[in-house]
Amino acid sequence: MLYDKIELEPSESVRKVVRKHWFIITVELLGTLALIIVPLFLLLILNLAPEFFPITINFSSYYLIITFALCFWALLITLLSFTIWTNYFLDLWVITDRRIITIDQVGFFNRKVSSFRLERLQDIKVSIVGVIPTFLNFGTLKAQTASAAESNFVSTGLPDPRELQSMIQKAMDARLQSLNGVDAV
Amino acid sequence: MMPFTSVISLDSLTLLVFYFAAIVYLIFSMIMYYHWNEYSPDNRVSKMTLVVYLITTLPFIIGLGLISLIII
Numbered sequence: 586m587l588y589d590k591i592e593l594e595p596s597e598s599v600r601k602v603v604r605k606h607w608f609i610i611t612v613e614l615l616g617t618l619a620l621i622i623v624p625l626f627l628l629l630i631l632n633l634a635p636e637f638f639p640i641t642i643n644f645s646s647y648y649l650i651i652t653f654a655l656c657f658w659a660l661l662i663t664l665l666s667f668t669i670w671t672n673y674f675l676d677l678w679v680i681t682d683r684r685i686i687t688i689d690q691v692g693f694f695n696r697k698v699s700s701f702r703l704e705r706l707q708d709i710k711v712s713i714v715g716v717i718p719t720f721l722n723f724g725t726l727k728a729q730t731a732s733a734a735e736s737n738f739v740s741t742g743l744p745d746p747r748e749l750q751s752m753i754q755k756a757m758d759a760r761l762q763s764l765n766g767v768d769a770v
Numbered sequence: 771m772m773p774f775t776s777v778i779s780l781d782s783l784t785l786l787v788f789y790f791a792a793i794v795y796l797i798f799s800m801i802m803y804y805h806w807n808e809y810s811p812d813n814r815v816s817k818m819t820l821v822v823y824l825i826t827t828l829p830f831i832i833g834l835g836l837i838s839l840i841i842i
Contacts, residue, residue, distance in 0.1 A: 602811060653784055653837040657791055660830035664798050667823055671802065674819070675809050688809075693801050696809070 594683060600756060603678040603749060605742040606723035610673045614666055621662045624655055668693065678726075678740060680749075682756055685728065687738050699738060701730045703760040709753055711746040726750065781842045788838040795831050799823075 593599070628651070632644070644651065676690040685706075689697040706728060713724035724746040728738040743749060778786075802823060810816040 649837055649841055650780065650784070653787070653834060653841070656830050656833045656837065657787060660791060660795070660827060660834070663827050663830065664795070667802060667819075667827075670819065671805055674815065675805065677811070679811075690809075693805060 593681065597681050597683050599679060599681050601680045601749075601752060603680070603743055605673060605676065605740075606721060606744040608717065608721050608723065609742040610670070613669050613673070617662060617666050617669060620665075621659055624658050678743070680753060680756065683760060685738070685753065687740065689740075701728070701738065703753075703757040704764055705731045706753070706757050707731050709750050711750045713746065722746075728753070784838050784841045788834050791834055792831060795827065799827075 628644075672690045672692065675688065675696075677688050679686040679688070682703075684700050684702045686698065686700040689699075691697070708729040710727040710729075711724055712727075713719055713722070718724050723742055723744045725739065725741045726743050726746045726749060730738070803820065806816040806819055
C-alpha cells in the first residue's frame, strides 16, 4: 500500500488526502465513454445516407465481423477509462502534520513523488479561474518552498483550494511553533 | 497490388485481432493490478476497482473469443 512506500516518520500523522475535483474525472470519463458510440454513429450514417457515401455494406452478412469490431472498440475504450480512473485516484496530495507529499500520476509509467517539509514552505497561492471552477469551487494550488531546486509544487483542479490553503497554513504555523518549542528547550 | 483480403483471409484476421486483444488485455490487467496493489492508499477502493474492472472487461474478451470461434 501507499503509506508503506511513503514511510511516514514516527508519530507523523496524515491530516488530509486530496484528489482532484470530481468534475475533472467526470468530464474525462464521460468524454471517453462517449467514444464508444462513435462506430455505431458511423454505421448509422453509412446506412441512412447512402447517397453521400457510395459504400454498400451488407450488414446481414457481416454482422459477426461488425459485432467483433464493436466489441474490440468497446474493450479499448473501457481500458482507457480504467487508465483515466487509475491516474485520477493515484494522483494525490498527502498533507501530514510535518510535510506535504505530492504524487503526480501522469500515466502508468510516469509517476512523480515529491515531498517538502512544512517549515520550508514559503508561499501558497490559490487561483480559481473560469465559470465552472468558480461555481464548483475547485482550482490550482501552487506551493513554493525555500529549496532551490524544483521549488514550486503545482496542482490543478483541487477541490476547495482556499480551505486547503488555510489548512496548510495552520499546519505550517503549528509545525513552526512546535519546532521553536523544541529549540527553546 | 493484391488486395489485403487475398493475402490474409477474414477468418485469420479475426483470430489475429483476438490474439492481439488477449495479449494487450493480459498485460494491461497485470499493470492495473500492480498499480492498485502498490500505490493505492485505500485497500477497499483497490479491491472494488479490480472487481469492477474484471466485471466490465471480461465479457468483452470472452465475446471476442466466442465470435472468433464462430467465424473460424
